[in-house]
Amino acid sequence: MNYQFDWAVVTSGKYFEWLVSGVVVTVKISVVSIALSFLLGLVIAVMRMSRFRPVYWFAHGYLEFFRNTPLLVQIFFWYFGSYKVLPDAVNQWLNAQGFEFAAAVIALTIYTSAFIAEDIRSGVRSIPKEQMEAARSAGFSYVRSMFYIILPQAVRLTIPPLINQFLNLTKNSSLAMTIGVAELMYQARQVESYTFKGFEAFSAATVVYVGLSFAITGLMTLYDRKVLQPIKVR
Amino acid sequence: MARKTALVIAAAALVAAMFGSALAADTLADVKKKGVLVAGVKDSTPPFGSVDPNTKEYVGYDVDFIRAIAKKAGVKAEFQPVTSANRMPMLQEGRVDILAATMTKTPERAKQIDFSYTYFLTGQKFLTKVGTVKSLKDLEGKAIGTAKGSTSEQNVAKAVPSAKILSFDDYPQAVLALIQGKVIAVTTDESILAGQLGKLEKNPASKGKFEIPDVQISEEPYGLGMRKGDTNWVKFVNDTILEMEKSGEAKKLFDKYFAPDGDNPMKRGTFKITADERGIK
Amino acid sequence: MDFQVVWDNLSYFFVGRYPKGPLGGVGLTLYLAVVALALSFVGGLILGLLSISRNRAVRWVSSSFIQIIRGMPLLMVIFWMFFLLPALFGKGMPASMTVITALTLFTSAYMSEIVRAGIMGIPKGQTEAAVSTGLTHRQTMLYVVLPQALRNMIPSFVNQFVSMIKDTSLAFIVGVAELTQIATQVNNRTMMYPTEIFLFIAVIYFVICFAFTELSRWLERRLAYTKSI
Structure with missing residues (x-):
């Protein structure tokens, strides 16, 4: 048995369409999770900096727990394990929506938000304390000064590590294949099992993932050069 | 390097x-x-x-x-x-x-x-909650669970094109999705389904709630x-x-x-291991 | 919730089929992580040094290699190794070796960045001083820069170990009987307790990873302290 390359399998026809639909699902799942994890990350970061103990401890526990357990286990937990925890009505509603997509989004969002919160927090710490003091003495409340004065600056400084987290999230979304979400990796494997052309199918998926990450890394370098360096030098 | x-x-x-x-x-x-x-x-x-x-x-x-x-x-x-x-x-x-x-x-x-x-010779059927599936019609447009890379996956896509196929790494995960109502049926060979049903029957929480209706979509020689x-x-x-x-x-x-009184009752019928060409021709 | 299923299978979760069969469960998870981390340390060191080599071609090739690996999901690297290794080295390579290779390749790429940053973090003056005392470039690297850089990198390495432990869960995909795979097996067999099972292994992973995260923080404080003296 000699391996015959057949690139046509992945560049046209039915299997090409499968791969494209996989890319679409990967992008969908990533975009939704990125938006949600950013918002959740902001909230957790603010909670983590709160001086109100219970809030602080909750955020602290959240960060440590979700950063220190594998994403795959979290995906399994949300998909198979949350069933017993949620009320029946919620389960039925979720199932009608196609729970596998939601479970993947929930897991990716929670996992990534923990990392994002830490990045934002270190961004905030690099903003001089005087800014907060100035804002407070100008009559802003703590929360308002945080959201209007400190966070906008911190987020700008945090953009490179954030983009990195988003890239990781996109790559991590490949784990959603384990619960039947038909994203890119799932489709690549489908093509393999239908055509036995694993080499071609994996190559196609690799090109998409690596291409995406090169493009984003490129943009990040540009951002660093055009936006961040001028601020830093000042 | x-x-x-x-x-x-x-x-x-x-x-x-x-x-x-x-x-x-x-x-x-x-x-x-x-x-x-x-x-x-x-x-x-x-x-x-x-x-x-x-x-x-x-x-x-x-x-x-x-x-x-x-x-x-x-x-x-x-x-x-x-x-x-x-x-x-x-x-x-x-x-x-x-x-x-x-x-x-x-x-x-x-x-x-x-x-x-x-x-071993068997046929592809469905495992469902009792009374939910009587014919292929009942499956149209519904989510059906099976395993990645199996013939079951390919057969069911042909037999019920309108269904949404959810493929898992293996059958038990698909059965778990069935128990939790995430799919309406799990499809694969009757012999595997019988084993899964046997497991469900042994558990008091699921006893008597599941069945394998008499709907076959293909013959499966192992x-x-x-x-x-x-x-x-x-x-x-x-x-x-x-x-x-x-x-x-x-x-x-x-x-x-x-055996008929065991966990996975099935009939061997006329099947015997012979120098056959089932499935490959 | 009913955690009886966990107690019934406790030894299976921790050692798999051992001693009747190969080691599995938590034992295999730790084994995979330790071996792959040791190899990644070497791989990361080599890749990191090559990526700051004075030879432009070497630098370019190693950097592209690092970038490509970092652009891929780990799952993809595992599939590739699963596919390519037997073709390269012939049959009979156990799946756990494939996973170790994939983890090593993947983590080496990340390690190399740590190594590079560590080396860049050593003040230029040190290199200049070393060279002016008559050491060659290689000697300077080996005896002056690397020992200090490595010391500063220790916390990052410990952090990588935490990532590695989490990453071993992906070995599940290719049927290696580490903790996540064992959990799926028990879950497949018992059917009714996914919540308990996945919660349980999440806690196990957490305990192991959190311990090392704390170790890394402690090391960071300690090393920072002694450095300032």
Whole structure:
């Protein structure tokens, strides 16, 4: 048995369409999770900096727990394990929506938000304390000064590590294949099992993932050069 | 490092040539030489292959066939868990010497690997909650669970094109999705479904809630999988299973796992292991 | 919730089929992580040094290699290794070796960045001083820069170990009987307790990873302290 390359399998026809639909699902799942994890990350970061103990401890526990357990286990937990925890009505509603997509989004969002919160927090710490003091003495409340004065600056400084987290999230979304979400990796494997052309199918998926990450890394370098360096030098 | 990179690139380009030729050796001689037969089996698909929680040993219909073949060759049997999705690569890449993993013989697969004669015959059906599915019509537009890379997945897509197929790494996960209402049915071979149903019946929480309605969408002859062109090995395995039929051992194995009063009642009917070409022609 | 299923299978979760069969469960998870981390340390060091080599071609090739690996999901690297390794080295390589290779390749790429940053973090003056005392470039690297850089990198290495432990869960995909795979097996067998099972292994992973995260923080404080003296 000699391996015959057949690139046509992945560049046209039915299997090409499968791969494209996989890319679409990967992008969908990533975009939704990125938006949600950013918002959740902001909230957790603010909670983590709160001086109100219970809030602080909750955020602290959240960060440590979700950063220190594998994403795959979290995906399994949300998909198979949350069933017993949620009320029946919620389960039925979720199932009608196609729970596998939601479970993947929930897991990716929670996992990534923990990392994002830490990045934002270190961004905030690099903003001089005087800014907060100035804002407070100008009559802003703590929360308002945080959201209007400190966070906008911190987020700008945090953009490179954030983009990195988003890239990781996109790559991590490949784990959603384990619960039947038909994203890119799932489709690549489908093509393999239908055509036995694993080499071609994996190559196609690799090109998409690596291409995406090169493009984003490129943009990040540009951002660093055009936006961040001028601020830093000042 | 540059050399390593070059190696990887060269490997990528040459993977083709090396693929088959390196592996097309004589497995029978190999197995005898190393004294162990490494078989790919399912590890959570009773009654075919599963790990006994008490003894931690592999048990099942597939497992016993391998033990018989190993015994005939005078070697020890070793088991490597495989899934529907990874079993063919596991075989082709030489991680296992033979597959006994509830694998249906099909013409497409027969182009990639060689099959033994049919050692088990079943048909593809559905496992559902009692009363929800009476005919294929009831499945239209619904979510159906199955396993990645299985013939079940390909058959059901043809039989119910409007259904949404959710493929998991293996059947038990699909059954779990059924229990939780994430799919309306799980589809695969009746024999596997019977094993899953048996498990559900044993649990008080699910007893009497599930059934396998009489809706069949295909015939599924199981074969043991071996690498393409491994002629001696295929012949040895075929001779062994024919002998098992003749001596009555094959029937005994069937009765051991599929007895009418057991966990997975099934009828053997007129099926016998013969020099057949089911599925591959 | 009913955690009886966990107690019934406790030894299976921790050691798999051992001693009747190969080591599995938590034992295999730790084994995979330790071996792959040791190899990645070497791989990361080599890749990191090559990526700051004075030879432009070497630098370019190693950097592209690092970038490509970092652009891929780990799952993809595992599939590739699963596919390519037997073609390269012939049959009979156990699946756990494939996973170790994939983890090593993947983590080496990340390690190399740590190594590079560590080396860049050593003040230029040190290199200049070393060279002016007559050491060659290689000697300077080996005896002056690397020992200090490595010391500063220790916390990052420990952090990588935490990532590695989490990453071993992906071995599940290719049927290696580490903790996540064992959990799926038990879950497949018992059917009714996914919540309990996945919660349980999440806690196990957490305990192991959190311990090392704390170790890394402690080391960071300690090393920072002694450095300032």
